[in-house]
Amino acid sequence: MRTLFHHPLCPFSRLVRVVLAEKRLEFALQAEKFWEARPEFVALNPASETPVLVEDNGLVLCDGLAIAEYLNEIHRDPALLPTDPAPRAEARRLVGWFNYKFHVEVTDQLLGQKVFRRLGCHRAEPDSRRMRAAFAAIHDHLDYIGWLTERRAWLAGPTFSLADIAAGVQISCLDFIGDVPWDDHPAAKDWYARIKSRPSFRPLLADHLPGLPAPRHYADLDF
Incomplete structure (x- = not known):
């Protein structure tokens, strides 16, 4: 296997x-x-x-x-990228947005400072300035998700794609440590609720780390 x-x-x-x-x-x-x-x-x-x-x-x-x-x-079924070139390019653009821009500006800062430092991955003291910048940046990214989903069924277009997965997994890591301001971003929250409900995503909601419990809403599909 x-x-x-x-x-x-x-x-x-x-x-x-x-x-x-x-x-x-x-x-x-x-x-x-x-x-x-x-x-x-x-x-x-x-x-x-x-x-x-x-x-x-x-x-x-x-x-x-x-x-x-x-x-x-x-393994082509189900396809996770559109077949037509222009929609496929848009999906890949958004994958890049979340894999790189979102990760660098938000995920790496908060997880790096709050989790991996505790696990021994980083030896320097936590940098509160970087954390404040990440907390500010996440609002812009969630606004962008809301803007996209008000115009499209899914982030890159009418069908679920790799773009939704890329965004969802970044956010899921931050949700695990309770750092997603859901109350300020209802459109992004509605989109993420659909992501959480997919059978492929649910095993992630069962993840746990010793000494680092997820918040109560993390695994709740009706959060």
């Missing part, structure tokens, strides 16, 4: 988990403390970053987006 080396609060690992579930592909999960640079893991990915997918035939794939695109090409 294929194996996914992941961390429960790595959004890119979560991206691959949702894609695998959407494609109804069986896989085993192997939790990895990537910051420890375990030699066996570094042998799979010299960058010592999650996720890493090892296929049944021994093929090793690294980088969340590269793995997601690979799975979408090899």
Whole structure:
């Protein structure tokens, strides 16, 4: 069986988990403390970053987006990118927005300061300035999600796509630590409620970390 080396609060690992579930592909999960640079893991990915997918035939794939695109090409049903070039480009633009811009401005700052520092991934003292900037930035991103969903059924167009997964997994990590201001963004909240209700997403809602309980609403589909 294929194996996914992941961390429960790595959004890119979560991206691959949702894609695998959407494609109804069986896989085993192997939790990895990537910051420890375990030699066996570094042998799979010299960058010592999650996720890493090892296929049944021994093929090793690294980088969340590269793995997601690979799975979408090899296992075409259901398609997670539009077939027409222009809509496909828009979906990929939004994947880039959430994988890079949102992650750099918000997820990496809050998770890095509040979670991975506690786990031993970072040694410096928490930077409150960076956290304040991330809390300010998340409002702009949630406003953008609301703007998109007021004009489209899903983020990139009429159908659920990799863009929704990319956005949903970033937000899910922040929701795990209670850092999403849902009351200020009802349109984004409605979109995320639809994401949470998908069977592919529900295993993420069962994730837990010792000593870091998720807030009560995290797994609630009617939050």
